[in-house]
Amino acid sequence: MVSKRIIPCLDVMNGRVVKGINFKNIRDMADPVEMAHYYYETGADELVFYDITASIEGRKLFTDVLQAVASEIFIPLTVGGGINTLNDFDTVLKSGADKVSINSGAIRDPSLISAAAKRYGSQCVVLSMDVKRVKGKLHVFTNGGMIDTGIDAVEWAKKGEDLGAGEIVLNSIDADGVRGGFDLPMLREIGGKVALPLIASGGAGKMQDFLELFRCGKIDAGLAASVFHTKKIDIRVLKNYLRNFNINVRI
Secondary structure, X not given: OOOEEEEEEEEEEOOEEEXXXXXXXXXXXXXXXXXXXXXXXXXXXXXXEEEOOHHHHOOOOOHHHHHHHHOOOOOOEEEEOOOOOHHHHHHHHHOOOOEEEEOHHHHHOOHHHHHHHXXXXXXXXXXXXXXXXXXXXXXXXXXXXXXXXXXXHHHHHHXXXXXXXXXXXXXXXXXXXXXXXXXXXXXXXXXXXXOOOEEEEOOOOOHXXXXXXXXXXXXXXXXXXXXXXXXXXXXXXXXXXXXXXXXXXXX
């Protein structure tokens, strides 16, 4: 049986780890290199690193910060932010990333997914989706949750799978930073339509939220930021908790 993964997320802006609520009210948290090292030492299965303003500002990702983070950890590292071309993939992978997360760039040019999968392998291509309910429908948003593309999230997930993405990160804008639990209805709706590994993001507030997440169906990993950054939840303690409920995790 494949182990469920626990993945901290580092949202980076101006070289610092930050966190907000519903993609707003951004506040400073920590140094990304120090935080990455901490998570590596305390049992994280993987690490996700987002340069959250790269797409908004129309610039390339901070590769210097990425290289420094990659030098501190020896677990899989997924990196995203401002990824628009195959050259961007190449730069990020050469800077130490194991996988590359694409969001706005893939929406602008869906062929980027298939081209990257062909060149680097599907395992390197992570489709990240920022999803929010609009009049009862699940829509995909871009630019840090500010722009409603009008794209149906279920259809976009299916298209990403068909184009060759290796896994999907589902970020719930509605649940982000609220700590009220993962958006299980959204995860079930999208998860029921795709076969790819799914990483759930947004809403973790307590250890029970991860238990409910992994019991809800086809979810391969739980991603969180603030509850790990503030040490409200310790990853090793969380894994032992989940193991006690027969959730298969790496200890």
